[in-house]
Amino acid sequence: MAEAFLSRIWYRVSGLTPRLRSHVTVHRHRYRGQPWYVLQDHSSGRVHRFTPAAYMVMGRFDGQTTIDRIWNDLAETYDADAPSQDEVIQLLATLHQNDLIQHASNPDVADLLERYRKKATEVWKQNLSNPVSVRVPLWDPDRFLTRTLPVVRLLTGWWGLILWAVVVAWGGLVGLQNYEALTTNFTDQLLGAQNLMISIVSYPLLKALHELAHGYLTKVRGGDVREMGIMFLVFFPVPYVDASAAAAFRNKWHRAAVSAGGIMVETFVAALAVLVWVELEPGFLRAVCFNLIAIGGLSTLVVNGNPLLKFDGYYVMSDLIESPNFGTRANRYWGYLIQKRLFRARQLKAPSATWGEKVWFTLYAPAALVYRLVVMIGIALFVAGKYYFIGILIAAWSVFNAVVKPMFKHIRHVLTSPSLRKVRSRAKAWTFGGMGLVALILLALPLPLRTDTEGVVWLPEAAHVRARAPGFLQGFDVARGAEVAAGAPLAALEAPTQDARIDALRWRNIEYERRLSVLQIRDRGGAELARLELEEARGELSRELARVADMTVRAPLAGRFEPVSPEGDILGRFFAEGDLIGYVLPPRPEVLRVAVPQADIALVRERLRGVEVRLAGRLEQRLQTQVLRTVPQASTTLPSAVLGSGGGGRFLTAPTDEKGLETTEPVFLYDLAVPDALADTGYGTRVHVRFDLGMEPLGFQIGRRVRQLFLDRFNA
Template identity: 25%
Template structure:
């Protein structure tokens, strides 16, 4: 096919071409259908004129015919390019040994090893289940009324009525969610979701059948082993009217929304039971999840085809990707290459914006899938699949694009735009390699070194309560005194028990029968003495005394003498303000750098307060199992934490406690609540480069996850 005099291979006889929809710029298009593979190809005006004259069998003859019979001007190179496209897609009828060899070569290239097949298909593969054309031919006449205007108005009326009725019992409607957090609820949700998805796919299939399109198959697809139903509606490519294609793409979501509106109305009239529960699920979660997934235009779901048909752009993703790559090269290197296609300025902006948004979306999606795969499978396989995910779907496309930059001409690399891009890249590389990060900022808490929260150990009546916030107390000084009539009674009862046992032991020698019970009485005496000592200890605990000399803070001003208080009631805080300590919690990746800290400054959360110079006292070698409440994310702190079964705050990632002490000459701020102060600490450390810091984080994660 390189020579203009060489005979061109003929087109396959079963191919047929029909008029297609108008292009975005109003130009006519044609659709070439390959029925053997059920593939469709969109041809522009020039390509159609070439294909329609392919029977001339010579490139030069085709060129002369087009130039003479139309207003177009083409050359043999354009014919050769189209011929190569037809050859690659097996649209030509090849004959002879050369043709057979070429077909064998193409078949060999398409054959994949089981490893390659698994790599390409483990994330997404389809299993066709039915060929629904006969079912659709029987079903469509019986449900054709759903496409009428009257039915649409009826659904809108039902939606308005359902919203009105639900608004009158909104609280009851919302609280219904809590009924499904059990196995029975999950089964009901699965059944409702399956019904909604079947209706969704039938919506696509019936609408495609309505416009004369064949539906080759319906079945189930697996996305990261999660099953979803699918409908092969590829024949909608032959529809000339883009509104019809929009109708097919949106029919699934329209069917689910209609079902949701009817289910919402049914919920208002049904009595409590399985039917009402199913109606609630169909009216809420199922269609919301469907819209969230299907409306996304960045993956090839309904939203993508809706956007492509609305813009009037076939093959939106590959075309926008190709144009965005060309635009990137022109932006970075000032390339003067011909763009992949001529576009209006508005469409250029749409292509570039869509491509970049899709790339960023896929980057986050594939990273998320990689982490999902890692956590879903056992660790060794999870790591392998994580590497495959990141390498194949993220690193490989970037590396492929960068390899194409090597083919740029010398003139391109030497123009001002390229020099600017290279300068910026070198500057960024220098910033990564030069050790300039000489500090670490970490969350911290400054508090009194000796600090005690006083709680009531058991229920009692408050008898003595004479302190005030800010009162100074000496070690052992009475803070509050409580009494408990129940405890007094139990103490008296145990004392009487002991007296009785003592008397029995005193007279055990007078009678022989009493002497045989001596061991029993000794055990009872030991038990009675232990009970009495325990009750006395509890009575002493009701007298709250200062554990050390300090200042009373956060006095509970809601209690007063004579009041009965429950066990665990917070009473006050006693703090020794003569010495302060600062707790710092380091991430594992910052531990090595922070170990060489030469100076530190504590910055209170309140910007009006001055910084406090500190000295490093110690770093704990083991990670902290608990963190202070003020530093936890659940209380507005910076450390990600959760509440465990013991109602304790547990950090999500490993953190290490570092202790600092304010310098002797540091000016301490005057605080209304000086016992605890939240803030952050800047640790001055030996400088390291950003790339070294990134490497330390990677090594930390690898070490943490290395246990299989």
Template identity: 30%
Template sequence: MSLNAAPATPDGVPNWTLHDPAANRFYQLSWAAFEILSRWPLGEAEAIAAVVNEETTLDVEAADVVALAQFLAEHHLTVAATPADTARLNEAAARRRLSLPKWLLNNYLFLRVPLVRPMPFLRRASPWIGFVYRPGFWWFTLGVAALGLYLVTRQWDSFAHTFRAYTSWQGLLGLGVALSFAKVLHELGHAFTAYRHGCRVPTMGIALLVLWPVLYTDTNEAWKLPSRRARLQIGAAGVLAELMLAAYATLLWNFLPDGPLRAGVFMLATSTWLVTLAINASPFTRFDGYYLLSDWLNVPNLHERTFALGRWWLRERLFGFGDAPPEPLPERHRRFLIGFALATWLYRFVLFLAIALLVFHFFFRALGLLLMAVEIGWFLVLPIARELAVWWRRRGELRWQRATVRTAILAGLLALVLLVPWQGAVRAPAVLGQALAQTVYTPRPARLRELAVREGGQVAAGALLAQLESPELDYQLKRAEQDAARLQWQVEQQPFDDELRALGPALRKRWETARATVAGYRAEQARLSLRAPFAGRVVDLDPTLHPGEWLKGGEALLGVVGGDGVKGNAFVGEAALPRLQPGQRVTFLASLPEQQDVHCTVSGIDRLNLAALDEASVASVYGGEIPSLRRPDGTLAPLESTFRVRFDGCDRKQALPRESDGRVAIAGESRSLLGRGVRWLGAIARREAGF
């Protein structure tokens, strides 16, 4: 083991770093711990404390010496020479042995696989890259970046469309090689800088981050450096290496011909360093940003210490236990670290939820659901449960005071919001129309031969609206009639012809089939005569329609509305469905402010998820509320589970001039927010598990 000077505390107290090379761990020792270790050969706690107090300005007690000895023993930093030491080591080894499920839980999120020992390579290559650490090189690189950006602006359109131009396998290969090269250079930046400052780099390899491979470099020896600037340089070297690469790639792109190499250089110039900054610069996870912030603040073990402060702050604000802070810090420094702890908890909460969803979608459904539950339980629920257990154990220390009164009031308000079924109305987008309304569609691709109505015209039930024609259908009908006539003649001649008699009953069956085919074609032809389903008024007629125009099958041609009164359809999500039933009151609020509210009653609920929206006004592609997309066939597909709720019996008796979109408030069954949330999660679990 080795003992090295460490940066002093903000108030000037010296620190030391103890390096355990066997475990490659570093321990920061205070001034008092260093003085105690310096007199360790005295062998007695009382003697060590007395000498330290006599020779320094410290005030050390024998209990401090015993506590340091226990710390060293617990971390296996002392020589095991007694049976008690052996038993302690065996117990520690047994604790470290994990069952396979626990090992997977602890390691599938982040697992390191060492691949190379880079020290020989670093020794040989380091003299050749010394120029990189000179200020002149970075001024030159800044000039290269400026020149490259200037040249890019002169052909910006070509630059902006580079990635789109290389989606072939050759282009994607170039992008992959460029990305790999950038990440290798990133890690070499850490390794060379650490070696330059005298640190040993024992391993480099691949870390599996939720089974996704990323490169890593072991630069733990940076902790032994007393210079904060040196540690900051090691932490920032990877990002700086990629920024340097991006500068030269930007300039090089301007001179390369189109091809995979240019696509790879484009990736280096635009994307790789942005991804690195977005991920590595974050101090909330243990990437480069964490170590940079830790060194800048001069706070080793930043997460552990800020989390301890965060837990202390939370307990004091909620319960006022009166505990001393985990460590004495200036008030401004403490507030920053507490805020950082809260931000880190929030970031990790979102991150672990995202990882859980990623794991769920990565594996097949049953295993994905199990792993997602384990992920949420292990990394989110368990830490919260541990903190709640601490609160429960200390319940005897609670006293009525300002903090506990405030907590009780807030807890009561939260319980009221979550547990009391105070909200019953279900609000959803809706469309209100005539009580009798039907859209007339073309039954098949056909040509418009005659348009017998006009917009706003009155029609009687069964009146002709439009006449379509289909030359293809006419040809098929003619062929079928000829086949049927020929088979009929053969059936009539069968008793008098030996060849026809040999066909037996099969001939008559063929004739019957031909007759059925003719009847089918004639029925299809009759459908080309579009007639009014009831007496009413023509609406939504395209004014550009004219005879001779070809129409697609299933195309809306016009609408017919009639009768008095109105009815409508609302579209609700899956979470609201259990709270609805026929007979509930509905209030329709139109989008147009001049239209009065309409009061109706739920008449029916479709329990099947809609495959397509037939009301375009509620779809997001037309400015509606329901997230949807347009399929190639023109139909509108909702992106979320959507169900139709029908309502009628409205208090408006006058006819509407046209359909009106808006929102409805349905007097649904009142349920608490917590109950609705639990049912919503249960519905998702059942749907995704396929139950």
């Protein structure tokens, strides 16, 4: 018989005569056309899935036939398709560990105590592995659910589904119509002191309805619900119900309905809250509705209803695609691929999965890892914005569980797993060599250091034609687009009261002159005061006469004249002093004005090696240029609205700024020379700028960004 079929420790189990415990029920399911066997443990409320190959062994457990006899019968009947002795031993260990089998011999008290201790600590280990979802079991709710089921039975069927669809569709439409009002200052509203006080009551109540929905949907389809308790979800105490008995349902739609029950309740409440919210005036009740919208809508979309996290959405997906334990199997499949392809552990058997499942496993595992990290770190930063220490603990623990802990488990598996005993040297080489290569790339391999930003083809301030005196525009002296010389007249303004005021000032000057001539003879002291009044009147007349000259708008420099609007639109319009009338465009642009974020300014100042620009619309053309000048002081005003978020740019602008120029964070302005290839580019065109900052290992680049994040968000 092949060596792979035999085991060195077979003698330790060959004489056992196991049988399934009386509280275990077997259900036959079909997933993707393949049969599976589900063992439901009524004492613990858990279910365990096994392949037909495993059930070939378990199905012969009668408490009298020995394991050795069972295995020999299978080997004679199925030959190469029979399970190996190691596989039988592993199956026995799994069944024994989960208390699904018993033996005719006297029980090992020490073993029973050890298993009890492991079960008691299992919950706490699970809580430590997920610090934002800590469970504390308290109560068996089965009798309560059975007594109250008649009250809600109508809502657990088709009528409840129709009601849910109508309300959620209506509320969703109203929410989209009021999207801006709902999302304005969302973070401040959600983490405000008043909203947190409301959450202390509304969040547990909503989650109680969520969990009761799981329980009722399980009961109405014949399942038992034996555990209810408190779960600390992101440190908020909320109730939970263990509805895992639904996994034993043969109908996949029944299983999916139980998993989706909580999502449906939360979205239903959120939709109702939207409908009430739009009808209320600002106040306490409106704040409660906003809180329910945020909890029922946002948490469902990002966390509870998302299949990349192991919450309700994940189980709905697993049930509908008929792929139980999808996430765990995806991780195991990746482990199998690594051991089979890289370590060349040829003796490993492929996990039981269809071709389609293997494709999804390959995509799901890395996507779930990345999304889980993003969500957890996002929650940590969100919380840390208000409660710094708690947020940092969540982030550190999330990284530990998602990266550090799996890495150490992998290393331990490589060093100790019996399945790798023949290829352990190769497994060690790949594992530690890969870790060394990653460390080398992160800490020693120089990589290009770049920082990107945006700018505009800049029109100099001298090219702006502004009114030098207040008046009504009477007309233009030159046509739009005409070439003009510096100082050439462009337009004429008129002030209707100006002539009358000049005449009044002239007569006042004559009056003061005659008064002065009289006082010089009669009252020399009074004459000195009259002389001062006369000088003031003459100065005022001179200023008014100068305004007459300013009524003629002249070109500040040579170029092509362009008014701010067509002549027909602005004739007769009043322009205050300093108002923009038009532009005189120089023959070619000379300057690109660039805004550099505050986070990058130190690198640009200290490590600049070169500058590359690309024109929007011609991104394939990379042009080198140089810095002409810098503005050493930070500014919160962008040079052009096209650089702001309202104009499609990368810089976030203040919502209250109608012009779209005021940024939420300071920027520094740089002037770059316009390359000859962009000499025909229109003023105000957006350009993409890349600063070459030399070379630096990736690890140092990541470390810098993390430090900047802490400085920016927490000033720490």
